[in-house]
Amino acid sequence: MGDIDPQVAGLTASHLWLSWEGEPIVEDVTFSVAAGELVCLVGRSGSGKTTLFHALAGLTAPERGQVFVGDKDITGVPGSVAYMLQKDLLIPERTVQDNAALPLLLKGMSLKEARAQVASQLDRFGLEGAQGLYPDQLSGGMRQRAALLRTYLMDDPVLLMDEPFSALDALTRADMRSWFLDLMSRLGLTCMLVTHDVDEAIAMADRILVLAGNPAQGQVSRLVGEVAIECPRKDRGQFMLTSDALATKRQVLELLEH
Amino acid sequence: MRSARRSWVAPTVTVVAVLVVWQCAVSFGLVPAFLLPSPLDVVEALIVDAPLLASHGLVTLTEALVGLACGVAAGFGLAVLMDRFALVKAALNPLVTLSQTIPTVAIAPLLVLWLGYGMLPKVLLVALTTFFPITVALAEGFASVDPDAIDLMRTMGANRWQIFRYVKIPAAAGSFFSGLRISATYAVVGAVVAEWLGGFDGLGVYMTRVRKSYSYDQMFAVILIISALSLALMGLIDLIARIAMPWRAATNKSVEVSHASQGK
Numbered sequence: 001m002g003d004i005d006p007q008v009a010g011l012t013a014s015h016l017w018l019s020w021e022g023e024p025i026v027e028d029v030t031f032s033v034a035a036g037e038l039v040c041l042v043g044r045s046g047s048g049k050t051t052l053f054h055a056l057a058g059l060t061a062p063e064r065g066q067v068f069v070g071d072k073d074i075t076g077v078p079g080s081v082a083y084m085l086q087k088d089l090l091i092p093e094r095t096v097q098d099n100a101a102l103p104l105l106l107k108g109m110s111l112k113e114a115r116a117q118v119a120s121q122l123d124r125f126g127l128e129g130a131q132g133l134y135p136d137q138l139s140g141g142m143r144q145r146a147a148l149l150r151t152y153l154m155d156d157p158v159l160l161m162d163e164p165f166s167a168l169d170a171l172t173r174a175d176m177r178s179w180f181l182d183l184m185s186r187l188g189l190t191c192m193l194v195t196h197d198v199d200e201a202i203a204m205a206d207r208i209l210v211l212a213g214n215p216a217q218g219q220v221s222r223l224v225g226e227v228a229i230e231c232p233r234k235d236r237g238q239f240m241l242t243s244d245a246l247a248t249k250r251q252v253l254e255l256l257e258h
Numbered sequence: 259m260r261s262a263r264r265s266w267v268a269p270t271v272t273v274v275a276v277l278v279v280w281q282c283a284v285s286f287g288l289v290p291a292f293l294l295p296s297p298l299d300v301v302e303a304l305i306v307d308a309p310l311l312a313s314h315g316l317v318t319l320t321e322a323l324v325g326l327a328c329g330v331a332a333g334f335g336l337a338v339l340m341d342r343f344a345l346v347k348a349a350l351n352p353l354v355t356l357s358q359t360i361p362t363v364a365i366a367p368l369l370v371l372w373l374g375y376g377m378l379p380k381v382l383l384v385a386l387t388t389f390f391p392i393t394v395a396l397a398e399g400f401a402s403v404d405p406d407a408i409d410l411m412r413t414m415g416a417n418r419w420q421i422f423r424y425v426k427i428p429a430a431a432g433s434f435f436s437g438l439r440i441s442a443t444y445a446v447v448g449a450v451v452a453e454w455l456g457g458f459d460g461l462g463v464y465m466t467r468v469r470k471s472y473s474y475d476q477m478f479a480v481i482l483i484i485s486a487l488s489l490a491l492m493g494l495i496d497l498i499a500r501i502a503m504p505w506r507a508a509t510n511k512s513v514e515v516s517h518a519s520q521g522k
Contacts, residue, residue: 057413079415089407093428093505102424103414136509154414 009070009157010034010190011056011081016065018048018055025051025215029065029223033158038184038191038233040201042252043211048221049194050086052211053162056192057083069158082154084161088147090135096146097122097131103154118153125149126179141172148180152187159191165200177203181233198252202245203236205229210255224258227251295475303475304482310464311483317459319487321377321452322445325384329441332385333392340393341400341426358390362451370456380452380460387448388441395437399430432506435499442491450484 011033018026025048033039043049054060056067061076074080090099100121101114109117115131122128125145135143144164151159165173181204184191195201201208207228213221227248231239239245277297283289284296291299304311336354340347362383369379403426411421453462461480468476500507 054409059409059412078412081413083410083413085406085410087404087406089404089410091407091425091428092509093431093503094424095505105424106411106414106416106420134505134508136505 009072010037011158011192012068013056014066014068016052016055016067017063018051018060019063020051020215023215024063024220026211026213027220027222029211031209031223031226033190033192035157035190036188038181038189038193038204038206040205040208041192041194041211042198042201042208042256043194043196043221044214044256045196046216047211047213048215049196049211050162053083053160053192053194057081057160059083069156080156080158082151082156082159084147084151084159084164086162086164086166088135088143088167090143090147090150092135095132095134096127096138099135100127100146100149100153102150118149121149121152124183125152139172140168141176144168144176145179152189157190159189161191161193163194163196166195166197173200178237180204181236185233198249198256199240201252202229202248203240204233206233208248208252210252210258212256212258225255227255292472293474295478299475300478300482303473304479307476307479311461311480314459314461314464315483315487318446318449318453318461318484321380321449321460322384322442322487322491324377325381325449326388326441326445328381328385329388329445330392330438333389333437333441334396336389336393337396337400337430338422340397347397354390354393357386362387362448363455366452366455369452375456375458380449380457383452384445384448387444391437391440391444392434395433396430399433400426402433403429431503435495435503438499439492439495442495443488446484446488446491 013029013031016026016029017024018029029052031039041049041052051060055062058067058074058076058078058080066073066075068074069080072080090096091102094102097115097118098111100118101109101111104114104117105111119131122131125148127142127145127149130138130142130146135146138146144167148164151161165176168176177200183189193201193204207226209226210224211221212224213219215221229239229248231244280294281296281298284291284294284299295303336350340350365386366379366383369383373379373382407425408421411425416424449460450462450465453460454466457463461484465477465480468474468480
């Protein structure tokens, strides 16, 4: 959003209590993501990660608690946080450039201007030459990059991503991760990413938050701890092969057993 | 390429064979000519009556097109309301279905009785028969949108109209054109049926007259014209659909290409 300075604005959740169709899912979640930081939220399937993200994006209102971007209260109001859902959700009837241009068009920009702005970013997102193609003509990795370009063009200070690489094959996923980390560092994006893959979290995050619980069994989820990863993002490939990475993984897994 | 040619050959051969058998059956006296005119008789009637058929055909086509336009407009409006308000959908669904169980031939004389012999009852009958496929097709198309796609649009700050324009309309385009194709054939037939039951011009009126004078060659000629009109209308709609949905052509082509490369 134009009224928030992306260089200083982080994301803050303050004592969030969430429920779904009357059933409590998540209780008393408080955390913050600093500007430029990449935080991974790790939790088992069904622990309420997506519910939490929907609330952070303003798609659902919490029972209690607040969400801030910078010092602006965005609780229950969509449009201030860019959200990339599990599926790429590219509109099959629009070309890559027109899909990516959507957030600009929604803000009232002309199609011509919006396409020009998309064109200037195609290179950076590895989509040069693909602007005129339809989503069904793209590979999984390209679809994800197109969705990411669309998310980036929302021009929101904070980016939420819900298992963005889970639909890709293992090799493409590894490529996408390192490409994305590089992009994040260059653009100075603030990002929170959901994953159930602990290795992925260690490969990407500056900090890992662990959500544990099983709401379906009446065990409401809470944040049970956090693990910081000191290694710089660009050295993460090597770090993954060290015993430190293994120790980190053990720490996260223990928290998940909580 | 070869398969494209083959798809042409089989139906052409079938049609020609039927025509030859038909012509022979009449020529050799297997069927009396006053009961069944030969294909050549039909062609002759078509040529002789061409000016008359053209003027009647124009009337029928106008009724069909105006009625279809009204039916599409009504169907679109109804589908939008049903999509927007769940209550409207629940309330109108049975009524929409019920309206299709009323036979056209039963309602046509009533419309003529109420609205006279002019164009209005014909247009109305066509609109009544065509709106249903449009409503159903569009309502299904709108409902087929992934709710997550709507959530995503909301996170981009889209309002209801923008969601409708950028997500729902394109998603419904495919089923809309399928519905429109069906409606187009209903439109021509609906106009003819309405003309049977009262009026001064149109192919239905012409049909009633030649039937009464036992001119079956002219009868077959007019049937041919009605089929041709329906087919032409369907062809036009297919053309519009191709232009309106460029993604179909693009993705079909890419599928063909990938099949071809697999073949190698």
